[in-house]
Amino acid sequence: MTNISRQPAFIYTYAYNDAERSLCHLEMRSFFGIDTELKILKSHIKIDPNRSPFMKGRLEILADGDGVEEIIAQAPAFGTEEETNKVIFLKINDRQGTDKIENKERLQIERAIGSEMQGDFDLHNPDQLFAIVPFGGRWYFGTYTKSEPIWFHHMKKPKEYSTALSTRVARAVANIAVPHPEGIRAIDPCCGIGTVLVEALSMGIDIVGRDINPLVCVGSRENIAYFGLTGDVQKGAIEDITETYDVAIIDLPYNLYTHASWDEQFEILKHARRIAKKVVIVTIESMDERLNSVGFQIIDRCVTKKQLFSREIVVCQ
Template identity: 40%
Template sequence: MGRQAVREDVARLNPRYDLNSSPTTYIYPFASHESERELCLMEQRALFGQASEGAAYLESPLRLPPNRSPFVQLRLDVLFAAPTLAELSELASLLDLEGLSFKVRYLKCGRRQTYEGEREAERRIGARIRGIAEMRGPDVTFGLLAREEDWVLGISRVAEPVWLAHKEKPNNYSTGLTTAVARALVNIAVPAAEGKRVIDPCCGMGNVLIEALSMGIDIVGRDINPVAVRGARSNLRHFGYDETELVEIGDLNELEGAYDAAIVDLPYNLCSMLLAEERRRMLSSVGRIAPRAVIVSTEPLEREFAGAGLDVTDYCTVAKGHFIRQVWVVRREI
């Protein structure tokens, strides 16, 4: 058994599982700025079918890549749970890493402990694991979590914030979506992304496109503004994507084809000057090309949704300084 195999699926070292099994429970610690808290919860509802609400983590049977969400800090692949730390220590003694290195990290998203208490808990668990203790660059990192009623030990898989690298690009709008918000919108639009076709018909400089493409999602962008299209193509090219087929000039109201979902960040300056009937026409066009959509606007659109034959299934706001966006998840009326 090689080191890479251990890093990818150390859970099989747990003797309660056979060699082909995986953990049945995963814990996802979340962190978000207050201005994006509602968006974080909306993304959780879309991805997991539940929200953590007041808790700092979410437990789910779903196994998602830890870097899927901009708000997930890591994924804990649960190996053992026990009522007390002493009982968890006994279970940890069953782990044999066959000479590989490891460390135990106390997760602060659970019950609060003193600094000394956290280190003592790490030492107690680490002393029972058969392997080489290594604080820097270990082969395996175990996460230790104190929940309200018990203790949990699992494999800690830290999220790589790939979206941070997307902040620096050749072209940006000052009011454009942040990379974190853009990534969350993609997750909300297509939580089960495999096999889905997605469109961003008002793509601007391509922030949503870049986040979706970095997750392997099949997406295309359109925009009526040729300056935006040039900027989006430049940004896509900057990150190594073939922009020629991904972004084209196109009017939302004239688009053809069928997509599984749409992500629409309505143009602010244009939308603020549109009459309600014109906004309704745009939203009707969204419903025509996709049965599900995430709509972003600085203006209330509830009346326009009703007139366009769209039902609202979720709603939140997200702030960027004093700039407030409203986010709706809508579906085409059946």
């Protein structure tokens, strides 16, 4: 049975490698409350696919049906005479193995739908992009938004720091901390050269930065301005913060010269709990007992790896 969807619904497709799986799944759970091994997910929650470093794109469902024929029958209702369009078959779907739809059939389906739609078909520069995908035993059709790797453009900064998070990981961490930014105030009280700040600000997250090192504060401001963003970065220790926030992101300080002692970590964690309702902690060592000792409850977590180096990302309340 064909159904023109009434309640907005979306299908998201993903691409990630084994080392990124845990991080991607935590980001999925933060956005949607669920994760999946299928790399395709359906939800009524609308997320800009440019936010995630793992999303390939988003299909906004306009129609669904038991078979392709039902979608083709509805195709004349879509598109306009004033705009050109293109239909793509999403290769990321749950039809694998013997059920996999090969390239020749995918092209035939694209042409069959496109030829029935209003407006001209343009393969190279369409005004509107549509997509079709099989998922969960049904077929879904709608407008398609490709993800742009905005995080990739942030890789080259004026100021670099050897142990800073990669822009890809920093973007995912910002999403885990603030999946739905409206009305949320965030702080990065150990912001370093601002890798998380740049990603968060570029997604419209209301976040401020603090750091005890005046040189990295200058570097953080320079990096933010370099990408045309506006952000508040002030020199100061976390214990001096008097305002409260909805969420804090803390990449615990470490490297050859500035590895924080347990006493220093305890102070950071204690004050993080004081200033924020929710705290996302990035650490190179497991610290469940330490988090419990300052009254945190761990609600989710993941591990992200790069070669032999791994970080744990812990979501606390």
